[in-house]
Amino acid sequence: MEAWLLDPGRGSLGRVDCEIPRPGPQQLLVQVRAASLNRGEFLGVAAGPPRPCGIEAAGVVVACGASASSLAGFELATGTRVMGRAAGGFAEFAIIDAHDVLPVPAELGWEEAGAIPIAYLVAYDMLAGHGALGKGECMLIAGASSGVGVACLQMGKALGAFVIGTSGSARKLERLVKAGLDTGICARGAEFEQAVRRHLEGRVVDLAINNVGGSALAACVAALRFEGRLAQVGFVDGVRTAVLDLEQLHAQRLHVFGVSNKLRSAAQRAATVRGFVHDMLPHVRSGTLRPLIDQVFGFSDLPLAREAMLADRHLGKLVIRMDA
Ligand SMILES: NC(=O)c1ccc[n+]([C@@H]2O[C@H](COP(=O)([O-])OP(=O)(O)OC[C@H]3O[C@@H](n4cnc5c(N)ncnc54)[C@H](OP(=O)(O)O)[C@@H]3O)[C@@H](O)[C@H]2O)c1
Numbered sequence: 001m002e003a004w005l006l007d008p009g010r011g012s013l014g015r016v017d018c019e020i021p022r023p024g025p026q027q028l029l030v031q032v033r034a035a036s037l038n039r040g041e042f043l044g045v046a047a048g049p050p051r052p053c054g055i056e057a058a059g060v061v062v063a064c065g066a067s068a069s070s071l072a073g074f075e076l077a078t079g080t081r082v083m084g085r086a087a088g089g090f091a092e093f094a095i096i097d098a099h100d101v102l103p104v105p106a107e108l109g110w111e112e113a114g115a116i117p118i119a120y121l122v123a124y125d126m127l128a129g130h131g132a133l134g135k136g137e138c139m140l141i142a143g144a145s146s147g148v149g150v151a152c153l154q155m156g157k158a159l160g161a162f163v164i165g166t167s168g169s170a171r172k173l174e175r176l177v178k179a180g181l182d183t184g185i186c187a188r189g190a191e192f193e194q195a196v197r198r199h200l201e202g203r204v205v206d207l208a209i210n211n212v213g214g215s216a217l218a219a220c221v222a223a224l225r226f227e228g229r230l231a232q233v234g235f236v237d238g239v240r241t242a243v244l245d246l247e248q249l250h251a252q253r254l255h256v257f258g259v260s261n262k263l264r265s266a267a268q269r270a271a272t273v274r275g276f277v278h279d280m281l282p283h284v285r286s287g288t289l290r291p292l293i294d295q296v297f298g299f300s301d302l303p304l305a306r307e308a309m310l311a312d313r314h315l316g317k318l319v320i321r322m323d324a
Pocket of ligand 1 (some may be wrong): 037038039040041043118119122143144145146147148149166167168169172188189211212215233234235236237238259260261309312313314316
């Protein structure tokens, strides 16, 4: 099969011919129909040998391990439409662990399905997990135009929250307002903290989502109410350390949490997947929750898609579609 490899040291992509992987007893092999890009994969990756590129996929089951169906909680057979985290999603075939697999609703096309697993599961993990976002609460999303940011915006609206979002682009904010954003703040870099403070004008935030990184931390913390929550999800600004106002943390009894899946057990990941299937797939079916796809690229154009992502030209998701 054909697959893309990422050389982490050089940051370069290479297209190779390789063996189709074989699923283990708790895994399934899918013929990939679409997969989307995620910024984390291209950010400050540690050096090492070239490895399969792409961290999610949507496709059709072509082989299934003996215990995959019972672990997945739904019937898996040849031809079942599925999506999920996948190490090596930018390939003709990919392995999905049964703990990570979700059914693709009939209402969803392949490109939309390929854009769901990573962004929407992390958004669900933050909003429904420690974030416990409730109806009528206020959520601030730093980096609202990102794939994760848009997923948080849509889920926040589905949960009945008031949503404030930041972006470095006034044009993207206009599009986000059309997609349901209640208030947009055009801010980035050194002016971020001042701009957010000025625009909030005393409004307090129940849950802050920090997609941006260290340059947005102080503004997120300062915006929180008594017992407010802060989810630290990424570092697109490359700033991985920041000063935390301990007085604020202490006096306001803040809750700060991270959402990486790297050290989670399969059972912990599966709990998030099952929660999403139960709570959010109905919104996907009804159309309330549909990935905002900025652009779709062919399999050969992965380098172009990555370039578009790193240049911040997109809003929402960039998708790779496999030829039928
Ligand atoms: N489980 C997890 O922990 C998990 C899962 C998925 C993603 N993530 C993390 O979440 C973050 C977002 O990922 P994504 O794939 O959704 O990103 P994305 O779609 O590539 O969007 C990133 C956006 O961040 C903004 N940005 C870029 N550089 C910036 C800077 N220097 N300062 C401020 N804003 C900047 C840009 O938006 P504007 O042009 O609007 O400013 C850009 O479009 C990443 O850090 C990723 O690693 C974590």
